[in-house]
Amino acid sequence: MGRSDRAATHWDVAYGRGERTVSWFQPLPARSLKMIEEAGIGPAAALVDVGGGTSRLVDELLDRGYGDITVLDVSDAALANARDRLADRAWQATWVLADVRDWRPDRRFDLWHDRATFHFQVDPADRDAYVATLDATTGTGSVAIFATFAPDGPSHCSGLPVTRYDSAGIAAVLGNGWRLMASDHEDHHTPSGAVQSFTWTAFRKR
Numbered sequence: 001m002g003r004s005d006r007a008a009t010h011w012d013v014a015y016g017r018g019e020r021t022v023s024w025f026q027p028l029p030a031r032s033l034k035m036i037e038e039a040g041i042g043p044a045a046a047l048v049d050v051g052g053g054t055s056r057l058v059d060e061l062l063d064r065g066y067g068d069i070t071v072l073d074v075s076d077a078a079l080a081n082a083r084d085r086l087a088d089r090a091w092q093a094t095w096v097l098a099d100v101r102d103w104r105p106d107r108r109f110d111l112w113h114d115r116a117t118f119h120f121q122v123d124p125a126d127r128d129a130y131v132a133t134l135d136a137t138t139g140t141g142s143v144a145i146f147a148t149f150a151p152d153g154p155s156h157c158s159g160l161p162v163t164r165y166d167s168a169g170i171a172a173v174l175g176n177g178w179r180l181m182a183s184d185h186e187d188h189h190t191p192s193g194a195v196q197s198f199t200w201t202a203f204r205k206r
């Protein structure tokens, strides 16, 4: 089994337990919406939610009139769940079943949003593959927003090890091609009542 098949199986099983059992569930992606607005990304922009899963970010963006939204995830179960929720609005977004590390779309995005996959890239080769996709998929002026576990956050998510970051750590992975625009901290409250410390960052591509 290759790395993408392993990832797909892992995440399909996680979502199979029920969306509201997962630690990352949030009824409203308030921080994402705030960062997107503050970065000046408006409804005409092309957005991709990387590892979007069953996040309600796509619903909220559609409500706000965004017209070019792509949701990418390695889990078919997650994408099917999100499409079912959106029902007759699902066609308004583009759904991509892919591993971000291998994805090479024939277009670019104004906004890359990831509250999902960046901190799972603990292997340097996976990190390089992730950044290669990010760089191939964005252009000068594009914005990239990342939410990762913070240095005082958990060491694992969904049973998988993560790298914990502050803004400087993320900047170091992205390299000089990206300029840090904003950073923030969030205490995420999981459905089971735990508190997880997150680092939020926004970068603009030079």
Ligand SMILES: C[S@@+](CC[C@H](N)C(=O)[O-])C[C@H]1O[C@@H](n2cnc3c(N)ncnc32)[C@H](O)[C@@H]1O
Pocket (backbone or CB within 6 Å): 007, 011, 012, 024, 025, 026, 050, 051, 052, 053, 054, 055, 056, 072, 073, 074, 075, 078, 098, 099, 100, 101, 114, 115, 116, 117, 120, 157
């Ligand atoms: C912690 S969940 C976050 C989901 C969503 N962003 C949210 O905020 O609710 C991580 C998500 O990333 C997806 N994922 C994990 N590894 C991936 C990869 N290599 N490529 C694409 N998606 C991936 C999982 O299927 C899952 O939906």
